[in-house]
Structure formats: C-alpha cells, structure tokens
Amino acid sequence: MAFDRSTAHLNRRGFLGAMLSAAALATVAGGREALAQSATPAVTDVLNFALNLEYLEANFYLYASTGSGLSSSMNGNGVAVEGAPPKLPLDQNTLAVCQALAQDEVNHIADLQSAITSLGGTFIPQPLINLAANGAITTQAQFLAAARQFTALGGSAYVGSAQLLVSNPTVLTTAGQILGAEGQHAGALAYLCVTQNVMSPPIDAQDVPPTSTNFFTVDPVHALSPARIPIQVLGVAYAVSTPATVTPPAGVTMGGFFPNGFNGNVKST
Amino acid sequence: MNTLFKLSSEFARDGSPQSDIMNLLGRRSFLSTLGAATLATGVTASLMGCGDNGSVVLPSTTPSVADVLNFALNLEYLEANFYAYITAGAGLPAADQGGSPGSVSGGAQVSFTNPIVASVANQLATHERQHVEFLRSTIAAIGGTPIDQPTINLAANGTVNSDATFLAAARQLEAVGVSAYIGGAQFLTSSAVALTYAAQILDTESQHDGFLRELCIAFNVTSPAVDSQDNPPSLSKIFDTGSTNGLNPVRTTSQVLQIVYAAVGSSGVSKGGFFPNGLNGSIVVS
Numbered sequence: 412m413a414f415d416r417s418t419a420h421l422n423r424r425g426f427l428g429a430m431l432s433a434a435a436l437a438t439v440a441g442g443r444e445a446l447a448q449s450a451t452p453a454v455t456d457v458l459n460f461a462l463n464l465e466y467l468e469a470n471f472y473l474y475a476s477t478g479s480g481l482s483s484s485m486n487g488n489g490v491a492v493e494g495a496p497p498k499l500p501l502d503q504n505t506l507a508v509c510q511a512l513a514q515d516e517v518n519h520i521a522d523l524q525s526a527i528t529s530l531g532g533t534f535i536p537q538p539l540i541n542l543a544a545n546g547a548i549t550t551q552a553q554f555l556a557a558a559r560q561f562t563a564l565g566g567s568a569y570v571g572s573a574q575l576l577v578s579n580p581t582v583l584t585t586a587g588q589i590l591g592a593e594g595q596h597a598g599a600l601a602y603l604c605v606t607q608n609v610m611s612p613p614i615d616a617q618d619v620p621p622t623s624t625n626f627f628t629v630d631p632v633h634a635l636s637p638a639r640i641p642i643q644v645l646g647v648a649y650a651v652s653t654p655a656t657v658t659p660p661a662g663v664t665m666g667g668f669f670p671n672g673f674n675g676n677v678k679s680t
Numbered sequence: 681m682n683t684l685f686k687l688s689s690e691f692a693r694d695g696s697p698q699s700d701i702m703n704l705l706g707r708r709s710f711l712s713t714l715g716a717a718t719l720a721t722g723v724t725a726s727l728m729g730c731g732d733n734g735s736v737v738l739p740s741t742t743p744s745v746a747d748v749l750n751f752a753l754n755l756e757y758l759e760a761n762f763y764a765y766i767t768a769g770a771g772l773p774a775a776d777q778g779g780s781p782g783s784v785s786g787g788a789q790v791s792f793t794n795p796i797v798a799s800v801a802n803q804l805a806t807h808e809r810q811h812v813e814f815l816r817s818t819i820a821a822i823g824g825t826p827i828d829q830p831t832i833n834l835a836a837n838g839t840v841n842s843d844a845t846f847l848a849a850a851r852q853l854e855a856v857g858v859s860a861y862i863g864g865a866q867f868l869t870s871s872a873v874a875l876t877y878a879a880q881i882l883d884t885e886s887q888h889d890g891f892l893r894e895l896c897i898a899f900n901v902t903s904p905a906v907d908s909q910d911n912p913p914s915l916s917k918i919f920d921t922g923s924t925n926g927l928n929p930v931r932t933t934s935q936v937l938q939i940v941y942a943a944v945g946s947s948g949v950s951k952g953g954f955f956p957n958g959l960n961g962s963i964v965v966s
Contacts, residue, residue, distance in 0.1 A: 504898075511918040518926030570879040577869035584930055587862035587882065591928025592921045594858070594883040598890025599918060606796070626803060627887045633814040634807035636883035638876050 452641075452677050454582055455532030457575045459675035460641060461586075462523045464565050464648070465516055466537045467668055471561060472513035474542065475499045475554055476506060481537065485520060489537025493670070496548040505551055505607075508599050512558070515592050522589065526582060535674035544650055544668045552609045559600045559611035563618060563628050564647050566593035567639040594636070601626050615643065615652040615659075642680045645673065649680065743933075743963055745874050746824025748867045750961035751933060752878070753815045755860055757829050758940065758954055759853050760812045763805035765834060766790045766846060767798075776812050778828030782957060786835025790846055797843045797895060804850070804888055811881055818877060827960035836942055836953045847896050848903040851913065854889040855920055856906060856939050858882060859931040886928065893918060906939045907931075937966035 452460070470480040470492050478498035483489070501509055527534040542548070548557055569590040576583040601621035604611055611620045617637040619628045629636050639647075646652035646659025650667025663680040665672035672678050743751070761771050765787025771777075792798035816826040840846050861882035868875040893913035896903050905912050909929040911920045921928055931939075938944045942953030949966040951958035958964045 507915055508894075508918055514923070515919060515921050515926035518922070518924065522925055522927065566883050570876065570883055573865065573875050573879045574872035577872065577875065580866035580869060583865050583869065584862060585927065587865045587879070588927035588930055590879060590883060591858045591862055591886045591889075592919060592926055594886025595890035595893065595919045595921070595928070597883075598887040598892070599894045600890075601887065602891045602894035624799070626800060626891060627807070627884065629807065629884050629887070632810070634810040634884050635814070635877065635880035636887065638880055 452575055453532075454576055454579050455527050455530050456676045457572050458523050458527050458530075458582070459532070459535045460644075460673065460677040461565075461568060461572065461589075462520065462527070462535055463538060463669070463673040463675065464561075464568055464644070465519045465523060467540055467542075467648070468561050468565055469513060469516035469520055470495065470537075470540060471542055471558065472509050472516055475501070475548070475558075476509040476513055481517070481520070485517065487524070487534060487536030489535075489674075490539040490671075492537075493539065493541040494543025494547065496542060496554070499549070499551065499554055501551050501554065505555070505603055508603060509554070509558075512562075512596055515596065519589050519592070522585060526585060530579075530582070538669055538674040539671040541668055541670050552607065555600060555604050555607065555609045556611040559597070559604055559609075559620065560614050560618075562593060562596045562600055563620075563637070564614060564639070564644060566590060566597055567617070567637040568641075568644045569593060570636065570638040571640045571644070597628060601628070613654040614647045615639075615654065615656045617643070617657070618654070641677050645678070645680045648673070651680065743867050744824075745868055745871050746819050746822060747962045748864045749815055749819050749822075749874065749878075750824070750827045751959065751963040752860065752864060752881075753812065753819070753827055754830055754955070754959040754961065755857050755936070755940070756808055756811045756815060758832055758834075759857060760805070760808035761787060761829075761832055762834055762840075762849070762853060763801060763808055766840060767801050767805045772809060772812065772829065776809065776816070776829075778816075778826065781829035782831030782960075784829075784832045784834065786833045786839070788839075788841070790841055790843075792846070793843050794899070797847065797899075800891060800895065801846060801850075807884060807888070811884075814877070814881075818874065822871070822874065830955055830960045831957040833954055833956050844899065844901045847892060847899065847901045851889065851892040851896055851903040852906050852910075854885055854892055855910060855929075856931070856936060857885045858889055858920075859909075859929045860933075860936045861885065862928060862930040863932050863936070889920065893920070907935065907944050909935075933963050934966045937964070941966060 466486060473480050474495040480492050480495060524534040548554055569586055573583065573586065576586055604621045605623060605626055613620050617639065642659060646656060648668050649663050649665060651663050652659045659680045661680055664678055761784045764771050766789065769789035771784045792801065819826040837849060840849050861878055865875060865878060868878055896913040897915055903912050911917050934947055938946060940954045941949050941951060943949040943966060947966050950964055
C-alpha cells in the first residue's frame with residue numbers, strides 16, 4: 412500500500428492544499444503505479460467495507476433515539492451490539508436530527524445490501540460492535556460529540572473510496588448520493604455542536620472538528636473535506652489512531668468500535 | 681495528451697481496473713451495465729435525464745474531465761460571487777476571474793441580524809472562492825483551460841437583503857451544487873485524482889447544505905424547491921434525501937442547467953436566470 416501511505420504523507424504536508432504542479436502530479440503517479448501492483452478491492456468489497464460503518468452508525472442513532480438497535484432482518488442476522496447507549500434524553504431539535512440520521516442510515520444499509528446482491532456478491536452480516544469504545548454515552552453532549560465523529564469518518568470513507576468504484580458508474584453515482592447525505596449529516600451535527608458549545612475531539616490528524624469560528628470539516632487552504640483511504644478509516648474505527656495520526660500502524664485487524672474487526676475482505680490497517 | 685491523462689494511460693497499462701472505463705465501455709455497453717444493475721432503479725433514469733415524455737435523453741458525447749470541472753467551475757463562480765457580494769459588497773479578486781470575465785450584477789452587501797448566519801456567510805464566501813481557485817489550478821494542471829467568469833445575475837430569483845432571503849437562496853444554491861458534483865462523478869472515472877478532488881468538494885458542499893438546512897429550520901425560513909427532486913428543509917424533512925433510500929438527489933448537467941437558467945422542464949435552453957449569457961465552457965445547453 413505504498414500509494415496509500417505516500418498520499419497520506421503528502422496530504423499531511425499540505426500537498427492537497429498546494430498548487431498542483433506537474434512535479435507533484437508525477438509524485439502521485441509514482442504512488443499510483445505502486446497501488447496498481449497491489450490488490451485493488453472489488454466493488455463488492457468496497458461496498459461491504461462501507462456497510463460495516465453503516466451498521467455502526469445506524470445502531471448508534473437507533474439506540475440513542477429509541478433504545479433499540481437494528482433488527483436482525485436488517486443487520487443480516489449479525490452479532491448483537493455491545494455498549495449500546497440507552498434511549499437518550501435529547502431535546503426536541505437534537506432528537507429530530509437523530510431520528511432523521513437513523514432513517515437515512517437504515518436506508519443506506521438497504522441500499523448497500525441490495526447493491527452488493529445485485530452485483531452477485533454477498534453482503535456481510537453485522538460484525539460485533541462496541542458503541543462504548545470511547546466511553547459510555549449518556550448525555551446529549553456526548554451523543555453530539557460522538558455522532559459528529561462517526562459522520563465525519565463515514566463521509567471521508569466514501570470520499571476516499573470513490574477511486575475504487577470507477578469500474579461501475581452506477582455504483583459510483585449511488586455512493587456519491589450516500590456521500591451527499593453523509594455530508595448533510597455532518598453539517599447538521601456541526602450546527603448542533605456549535606450552537607450547544609459541544610467540542611467533538613478530532614479523530615485523527617486530518618479531522619477538523621467544528622468550532623465557534625470554523626463550522627466545517629474542511630482544510631483551511633482549499634476547503635476540501637478529508638478523504639480517508641481504508642487503512643485510515645480502520646485506524647479510527649479500531650481506535651489505534653490519535654489526533655496526531657496520519658497513517659495508523661500497519662497490520663491491526665480489530666479493536667475499538669469493532670472488537671472482532673470488520674467483516675468482509677478489507678479489514679486490516 | 682495532458683499530464684494526467686498520460687499518467688492515467690500508463691496506469692491502465694499496469695493492468696489496474698482503474699482505467700478509463702468510459703473508453704473501455706462503449707456507450708451501448710455502458711447503458712447495458714446500467715440496465716443490468718437493479719440497484720437504485722430510479723437512479724438510472726435521473727442519471728441520464730428524462731424528456732418531457734419520459735424518454736431517456738442521452739448526452740451526445742461523453743465530456744472530458746476538464747469539461748466537467750469547467751462545468752462545476754461555472755457553478756462555483758455563481759456561489760462564490762453570491763457570498764462575496766453578500767458579505768463584502770464586491771465580487772471575486774480579479775486574479776480569480778480569468779482574462780475576459782463577464783460582469784456580475786444584482787449583488788449587494790447584507791446587514792445580517794444573527795451572528796451565526798453572518799459567520800456562515802463569511803465562511804462560505806471563503807470556501808467558494810477557494811473552490812474557484814482550486815478548480816482553476818486543477819484544470820490547468822491537467823492540461824485544460826479554465827473558463828473565465830461567466831456573466832452572472834445574482835438577483836435572478838429576487839434580491840437577497842436579509843437573513844431569511846439569504847438562507848433561502850443559499851440553501852438552494854448548495855443543494856444544486858451537491859447534486860451536480862454527484863452527477864458529474866461518472867465522467868471523472870478516468871482520473872482518480874480529479875474524482876477524489878470532486879468528492880472532497882462534494883462533501884464540503886453537502887456540509888454547507890446540512891448546516892443551512894438546520895438554520896432554515898431554526899429560523900422558520902421557507903426555501904422553495906428548485907425542482908421536483910428537491911426536498912426543502914422542514915422539521916419533518918431535515919435532510920435532502922429520499923425517504924425510502926436515504927439518497928441525495930443526483931442531477932444531470934441538463935437538470936442543473938434548467939435550474940440555473942430558470943427554465944425547469946425545458947431542454948435546449950442555453951442561457952437565462954443566473955447566467956444571462958449562458959455558462960462558459962462546452963456544457964451549456966440544457
């Protein structure tokens with residue numbers, strides 16, 4: 412995964428924010444050739460990768476708004492969730508957003524499952540999820556802080572995976588539509604964090620949590636939102652990334668929110 | 681052959697699946713692929729656009745990466761000028777406008793009442809100017825020619841002069857922008873770099889959209905639907921997503937042009953609305 416690491420390194424150094432030059436593009440090209448020599452995941456692998464994250468998000472919003480998680484018919488007869496919050500004492504606006512988030516994420520699960528099936532693949536069942544990996548969530552402020560992090564991670568995973576879906580324009584378009592929804596979610600949660608003075612800590616070095624003067628999760632030079640490649644997503648999901656992490660340690664296969672790791676073929680940092 | 685396409689071709693010779701899918705698949709087989717996928721049945725029709733009689737309307741040719749980025753650049757010029765005038769009473773720096781820019785009319789500074797609305801307007805002014813600059817440099821870097829700023833009428837849908845009229849209009853512009861980037865993604869598959877940049881901008885625009893929707897709801901502002909796909913914000917419709925699929929709308933270039941030309945429902949239109957002389961570039965007819 413030399414491409415992944417070199418890109419992350421360049422990104423940290425502000426490459427994506429720098430004026431593009433032929434030399435810089437050549438550097439990217441060298442890395443991309445390296446990627447071509449390693450295994451590129453199949454479209455169904457990429458969709459199953461995303462499905463792990465959707466199971467995480469959907470359960471979180473469902474538990475927070477109703478006290479119950481995904482039905483077994485929706486989660487592929489998967490494993491029960493650990494560390495789930497009770498139905499939380501959310502104010503009217505926050506509850507309305509939480510319910511809308513839950514509805515969208517449940518729909519995204521159905522979208523991904525049907526897409527995988529229609530492509531001849533097998534969608535993964537829900538893996539073991541620990542929603543208390545960063546501590547038990549019992550308050551509205553804790554809910555907003557965590558929801559902002561989950562949504563930022565999910566959105567950036569779709570951004571970073573777009574390049575892996577170019578062989579199927581239909582799937583690419585659907586993934587773009589899910590990304591548009593995730594970005595809206597991030598914007599709404601940023602609004603709630605900002606207006607309620609909730610600080611949602613950064614999940615890694617790319618993250619830009621909302622503040623009272625900077626509402627959006629974008630880089631300061633070109634207003635681009637983060638793109639996380641799968642190992643960067645897994646580093647956060649497995650809780651091995653810190654606010655200083657650009658590239659997580661290699662070879663991690665489980666931990667954090669996924670005590671037994673992701674299901675599917677893309678599961679190792 | 682420009683730099684990025686050259687690199688992309690070399691990349692394809694390595695046997696990577698990340699090759700130019702639109703060249704490998706002819707239009708016919710591309711359509712077969714679409715038809716074979718049962719995923720998102722409604723998407724296929726909206727992706728390609730529908731005529732008044734429901735027939736599928738195909739783009740006559742597949743646009744290049746630079747064409748698609750220039751199409752997006754027109755929309756970024758609209759947004760950037762919208763926020764620039766509202767926050768500062770003036771347009772973009774001359775260096776961002778290109779060599780022979782069109783004029784911008786109908787814009788004026790707004791005295792905001794709410795500090796969060798004022799702050800979001802300022803942040804969006806910065807972001808959209810940055811997107812203009814980033815697209816211009818990216819188009820140049822891949823060997824294309826960035827378009828000049830087109831002629832823009834910011835008052836095409838009425839004057840923006842208050843928190844409420846700002847929120848209503850900004851929400852519409854962001855929603856159109858998001859859906860345009862989604863619709864354009866399928867034409868960027870030959871360039872992983874350009875596709876990723878577009879996805880990063882898409883995510884930024886949708887964050888704007890989500891934040892503005894919350895503000896519209898909080899201040900009880902009605903932001904009318906831009907077309908039949910649009911879901912204006914309300915407490916019962918917090919997000920612009922399908923209630924049964926959770927998907928953001930996707931718009932074809934024709935559908936985007938119909939909105940910005942103030943000609944929803946009409947194909948074959950080449951100017952009007954926000955763009956009195958039409959867009960610049962090669963994708964200009966709805």
